[in-house]
Amino acid sequence: MARSPQLPDRAKTWFSIIIGLLLIALFIGSFFSGRRAAQPKENETATVHEQRRDVHQYEAQPEPEEMVKNKPPITEESVSSAQAVLPDFLKAYVPFDSERPDAYLERSKPYITDSFYKQLSSFQRRGTLSRVKTEYVTAEWTPAELEADEQWYNVDVTVTHTDINGKNEDGLLLYVVLLKRADGKWKVDDVGIRPGSGAIPE
Incomplete structure (x- = not known):
């Protein structure tokens, strides 16, 4: 009578450890790639700083032509x-x-x-x-x-x-x-x- 092939207990343990390590590595990899995508690049950072600086600078807006025309x-x-x-x-x-x-x-x-x-x-x-x-x-x-x-x-x-x-x-x-x-x-x-x-x- 032929025996069904089975992995020895020691091989099962190693196989479980390897699968577990692969899952942990995938989780850590996806976590860091998500953070990297969320961080702005150098060019994007400069744009943000420029926009913030513009908010605090006052520039006189040109008066609408109608108001200029209506002024005596x-x-x-x-x-x-x-x-x-x-x-x-x-x-x-x-x-x-x-x-x-x-x-x-x-x-x-x-x-x-x-x-x-x-x-x-x-x-x-x-x-x-x-x-x-x-x-x-x-x-x-x-x-x-x-x-x-x-x-x-x-x-x-x-x-x-x-x-x-x-x-x-x-x-x-x-x-x-x-x-x-x-x-x-x-x-x-x-x-x-x-x-x-x-x-x-x-």
Whole structure:
């Protein structure tokens, strides 16, 4: 009687080990090939970094042609009439006296918009321990941004500060001033301080 061929127990054990090792090798190989495919190539990495950098950079978008066409033109007359308000406003707004800290507000009223007057009225202007009085001397301005109904100017005002002991010191106040057309007249609608304001260096 013929015996059916059977593998010895030792061969079965080795065969099982080899099959197990092959399965483990296939699993590890597929795991690493999946990770390699998920990682970006060098070129792809550069593209991602460029895109991230572009997100944080501001580029002024060109205005649509319709908006440019609808904007009224800036005339020399509108620029000169707006600039004519600046010296009178600055002579009223800049001077300060700690004994009458709100005097500038009423002096400035004819040259400012109602909304800016309300804004200025909501806080009190104060001097410092070293400066109790400021006098206007002269001013120069340059246009920063001009539109038909809104104009921004950088204004440099030379002043004289007086301290608590009566000592005078020349100073330079750097403002940015917004002028708007209100009821057919140019009026100041905002004033901000530019960096660098203080005493004039000798």
